[in-house]
Amino acid sequence: xxxxxxxxxxxxxxxxxxxxxxxxxxxxxxxxxxxxxxxxxxxxxxxxxxxxxxxxxxxxxxxxxxxxxxxxxxxxxxxxxxxxxxxxxxxxxxxxxxxxxxxxxxxxxxxxxxxxxxxxxxxxxxxxxxxxxxxxxxxxxxxxxxxxxxxxxxxxxxxxxxxxxxxxxxxxxxxxxxxxxxxxxxxxxxxxxxxxxxxxxxxxxxxxxxxxxxxxxxxxxxxxxxxxxxxxxxxxxxxxxxxxxxxxx
Amino acid sequence: xxxxxxxxxxxxxxxxxxxxxxxxxxxxxxxxxxxxxxxxxxxxxxxxxxxxxxxxxxxxxxxxxxxxxxxxxxxxxx
Ligand SMILES: NC(=O)c1ccc[n+]([C@@H]2O[C@H](COP(=O)([O-])OP(=O)(O)OC[C@H]3O[C@@H](n4cnc5c(N)ncnc54)[C@H](OP(=O)(O)O)[C@@H]3O)[C@@H](O)[C@H]2O)c1
Numbered sequence: 001x002x003x004x005x006x007x008x009x010x011x012x013x014x015x016x017x018x019x020x021x022x023x024x025x026x027x028x029x030x031x032x033x034x035x036x037x038x039x040x041x042x043x044x045x046x047x048x049x050x051x052x053x054x055x056x057x058x059x060x061x062x063x064x065x066x067x068x069x070x071x072x073x074x075x076x077x078x079x080x081x082x083x084x085x086x087x088x089x090x091x092x093x094x095x096x097x098x099x100x101x102x103x104x105x106x107x108x109x110x111x112x113x114x115x116x117x118x119x120x121x122x123x124x125x126x127x128x129x130x131x132x133x134x135x136x137x138x139x140x141x142x143x144x145x146x147x148x149x150x151x152x153x154x155x156x157x158x159x160x161x162x163x164x165x166x167x168x169x170x171x172x173x174x175x176x177x178x179x180x181x182x183x184x185x186x187x188x189x190x191x192x193x194x195x196x197x198x199x200x201x202x203x204x205x206x207x208x209x210x211x212x213x214x215x216x217x218x219x220x221x222x223x224x225x226x227x228x229x230x231x232x233x234x235x236x237x238x239x240x241x242x243x244x245x246x247x248x249x
Numbered sequence: 250x251x252x253x254x255x256x257x258x259x260x261x262x263x264x265x266x267x268x269x270x271x272x273x274x275x276x277x278x279x280x281x282x283x284x285x286x287x288x289x290x291x292x293x294x295x296x297x298x299x300x301x302x303x304x305x306x307x308x309x310x311x312x313x314x315x316x317x318x319x320x321x322x323x324x325x326x327x
Contacts, residue, residue, distance in 0.1 A: 131292060176288065 021092030029217035065118030136179035187243025210245030
């Protein structure tokens with residue numbers, strides 16, 4: 001498997017991982033999982049650090065993914081404290097829903113900037129060290145909305161669909177350096193993001209989910225843990241739906 | 250071609266491209282002689298930017314195929 005350069009494939013129990021938006025919701029569940037799997041984990045936050053950072057040994061770094069300098073600073077701090085991230089999970093994201101006819105260009109652009117360009121900023125800056133180390137795992141958190149579209153979420157769906165093209169291009173650009181890049185497309189997951197929906201909207205979603213319920217953040221995290229593992233070494237450029245069957249249609 | 254600068258250049262190339270020192274001669278072609286793909290060249294340029302504390306724009310890399318051309322590009326910025 002080694003290409004004769006610095007062999008990066010020796011089994012290493014723990015890698016350095018960075019999870020953006022790892023202070024709550026899905027990101028926090030991912031950080032906990034990666035930590036339990038033996039990785040040294042840093043999470044980014046804007047608002048508040050996670051309450052149980054100590055219990056999971058999470059290094060907390062401040063970062064706003066809409067600001068390239070903030071991303072650079074967060075990577076530098078992580079590298080200083082833990083080493084250069086070898087696993088990066090681009091999870092930070094937000095919604096600003098509205099029907100297209102009433103969606104301002106500002107609302108469209110802000111969501112693209114945070115979700116898509118923000119992930120690009122993080123991946124671009126982090127991949128350099130992975131290329132040097134000849135080992136890397138990048139996981140983008142997309143959404144079922146990015147695959148099937150969603151009324152009221154044109155901006156969000158576009159940003160999440162964009163992540164797929166971004167990931168697959170990176171997967172091809174860096175495959176020769178043993179860096180894999182994959183996408184997870186969660187369905188409806190019980191976090192603050194979902195809490196923003198009203199009961200009717202929620203019922204409407206759940207009624208379309210073959211498994212008949214909302215997912216848990218940890219069920220997304222389990223998939224991330226796999227894609228970030230040594231065992232996933234032959235998996236790159238995939239979009240893994242973790243959605244109770246929602247995207248089967 | 251300053252010897253000292255070329256030596257620094259050569260060390261970067263040896264490290265990034267995993268090639269023998271003896272192969273890094275001015276007329277060497279990155280693709281044909283040093284087995285370097287486009288990503289290798291980008292990596293080398295990043296290493297050279299750090300080593301020589303210079304900035305190389307994407308467009309400037311176009312047409313750079315040999316060691317001499319890359320060395321010229323970097324040292325023209327010193
Ligand atoms: N929940 C779902 O049903 C669902 C479904 C599909 C996909 N997803 C995706 O999963 C990811 C996590 O969602 P979630 O449900 O856990 O959402 P959440 O509870 O709303 O958390 C969002 C996270 O993103 C961070 N964030 C937002 N904007 C940021 C910025 N500009 N810079 C840095 N961090 C930023 C937040 O940090 P602060 O706390 O500091 O604001 C927070 O950690 C998102 O990408 C979302 O699109 C969620």
